[in-house]
Amino acid sequence: MTPALALDSITCTFVSKEDRTQRYTAVADTTLHIAPGEFVSVVGPTGCGKSTLLNVGAGLLAPSSGSIKVFGEPLEGINRRAGYMFQAEALMPWRSALQNVIAGLQFRGIDAASARRQGEEWLARVGLQGFGDRYPHQLSGGMRKRVALAQTLILDPDIMLMDEPFSALDVQTRQLMENEVLDLWSAKKKAVLFITHDLDEAIAMSDRVVVLSAGPQTHPIGEFHIDLPRPRDVAEIRMHPRFVELHAQIWNVLREEVLKGYQQQKTKA
Numbered sequence: 001m002t003p004a005l006a007l008d009s010i011t012c013t014f015v016s017k018e019d020r021t022q023r024y025t026a027v028a029d030t031t032l033h034i035a036p037g038e039f040v041s042v043v044g045p046t047g048c049g050k051s052t053l054l055n056v057g058a059g060l061l062a063p064s065s066g067s068i069k070v071f072g073e074p075l076e077g078i079n080r081r082a083g084y085m086f087q088a089e090a091l092m093p094w095r096s097a098l099q100n101v102i103a104g105l106q107f108r109g110i111d112a113a114s115a116r117r118q119g120e121e122w123l124a125r126v127g128l129q130g131f132g133d134r135y136p137h138q139l140s141g142g143m144r145k146r147v148a149l150a151q152t153l154i155l156d157p158d159i160m161l162m163d164e165p166f167s168a169l170d171v172q173t174r175q176l177m178e179n180e181v182l183d184l185w186s187a188k189k190k191a192v193l194f195i196t197h198d199l200d201e202a203i204a205m206s207d208r209v210v211v212l213s214a215g216p217q218t219h220p221i222g223e224f225h226i227d228l229p230r231p232r233d234v235a236e237i238r239m240h241p242r243f244v245e246l247h248a249q250i251w252n253v254l255r256e257e258v259l260k261g262y263q264q265q266k267t268k269a
């Protein structure tokens with residue numbers, strides 16, 4: 001099957017932030033394929049290159065070498081088959097929740113009545129019926145994430161690129177959002193590349209978890225198929241014996257890299 005997103009032999013070298021005369025290879029020779037409808041999480045120590053890989057898949061960053069294909073076609077410029085959700089808030093503060101949700105449709109030139117109708121539908125789908133007139137500052141952090149989710153999904157992307165979208169939320173809100181994402185995903189299977197620090201979150205959500213090494217020259221060092229039953233409730237699935245087993249196996253691979261990453265952060269600080 002043609003992958004929805006195929007990153008092949010990706011290497012990303014930057015001018016070092018610490019010393020402008022040096023070069024820093026953040027990601028080296030990394031291959032990552034995501035099948036249509038597959039939910040893949042990438043975990044790795046802080047600063048290892050997770051966001052760099054996602055930005056490559058988004059077409060926001062050209063790699064130093066390697067190739068990117070989207071449904072078999074070489075990617076040129078921005079990946080228009082993909083929707084994004086980042087850790088940082090991406091809502092426009094001067095637009096109401098509804099206006100934020102339909103922004104992408106407006107940019108596409110969809111007529112106002114149809115955009116409004118779809119926007120109301122999406123607000124209801126993410127549990128925000130009746131909140132369309134509120135502005136981002138009048139919404140809680142979890143509600144703002146729901147607006148952002150609706151804003152992304154209303155465009156019906158074939159690929160979702162998510163970079164620690166819920167890391168700023170409290171644990172309960174985060175679990176609610178994770179379950180909502182899984183519900184929406186199971187209804188309309190998108191290929192998902194999900195970046196997270198949180199191994200529990202990665203296992204609970206995914207079909208496959210890819211572990212990256214600590215930098216420099218980050219590359220995949222382990223890949224695990226998550227054969228847990230679906231539908232899943234992210235809080236309950238953590239109690240499943242198979243979850244505990246998978247967690248132990250993956251943590252065994254990840255632990256040393258996390259320690260290496262932590263040491264590097266300390267020496268940088």
Ligand SMILES: Nc1ncnc2c1ncn2[C@@H]1O[C@H](COP(=O)(O)OP(=O)(O)OP(=O)(O)O)[C@@H](O)[C@H]1O
Binds near residue numbers: 017046047050052215
């Ligand atoms: N534009 C850039 N110029 C120089 N160095 C960069 C650039 N972008 C990323 N890096 C470096 O590449 C490495 C990987 O960064 P990246 O943000 O991809 O890591 P990450 O795994 O997403 O981090 P975190 O887990 O903390 O979010 C880091 O050492 C970072 O400093």
